[in-house]
Amino acid sequence: MNDTTFAVLGTGGIGRRTLEVSQHKDGLTPVAACDRHGVAMDFDGLDVDELLEATEGNIDSGPGTGESDGADASRDDLETDGGAVASSGVKQHGENAGVVASAQARPSEDPIQEIIDRGDAIDAVLLALPNYEHDFIPRVADRFVAGGYAGVLVDVLKRSRVIGMLDERTGAFEDAGITFVCGAGATPGFLTGAAALAAQSFVEVESVDIWWGVGLKSGYEDNRGTVREDIAHLPEYDIDTARTLSEDEIEAVIDEHDGVLEFDDMEHADDVLLERAGICDAEDVTVGGILDVERDEKPTTTTVSVTGTTFDGETGTNTFELDDATSMAANVNGPAIGYLKTAVCRNRAGEYGVFGPAELMPGF
């Protein structure tokens, strides 16, 4: 594959780790990164080491409503995955400079638009944004369509209900020349793809069970946004209540659970993405897991179990396990980049529209 230029929207944990992992891959040139404070852009390639050093420990961690006051996904909506963002533009407790701490970045009133405006020189854009509002990623995609972008968009969204909103935009993406890969992190993403492979032994799939384990002691600061998103899956919370929790309240929730949060039957898009790929019904897919913020070791082994019936009448369960030594950062960002690479090939071949992780084999 020829050299691929890419941008990341969001410089929280996922955005920064994507930049870092991309340094270990061939043919990828990061040319832009933004958060709600500003944008770093260099078409000769960003100095990733400088950007990471400047922004490490300098992510948005301030609480906020994350609510948009406008119809468009704009600067005020642009969240890092380090925390939710207030719509007022007024600085919140714990707020800091974000990407503009980097010497390569400058403040911007509309960082997303700046990236869209240079979209002709950007092959792919990774949307490393938490999706506190369900239509946030779709609205960001709308802005790329409206701005005439013709390239790859990849997101790492989680919730099932968002996939339909993206599917509704298939025609617009096709007309624009956009190849959109949705749910391209670990789950949905990597593990959805693994389930699709494990299902190949069967003519009928009875169930797909995804069970993940994440140890996040040293990675906690970097992944505050992910933890907040996870808390929204606890029975006593939802997206709206989790979004408004202050950092102290989040810590209190974690303390109440002695640092170990268990999630059952999460609304994760693996279900609709597997149904969309023809593997099984969405209702036959379960996703759950354990998050331990007191330790770096995984509290449980991440496993995908696919149970089904073979053509010759046997019932069996194929399992796929991740090694306990591989981190969430490796298992989210490696696949996200892998799907991005594959999507660029598809886009160059003229294949546009919406693709799920069970429909593509990620590149390496």
Ligand code: IKT
């Ligand atoms: C995600 O970011 O894809 C979802 C998170 C779980 C990641 C699982 C990684 C498993 C592993 O590394 O073994 C979580 C639901 N936020």
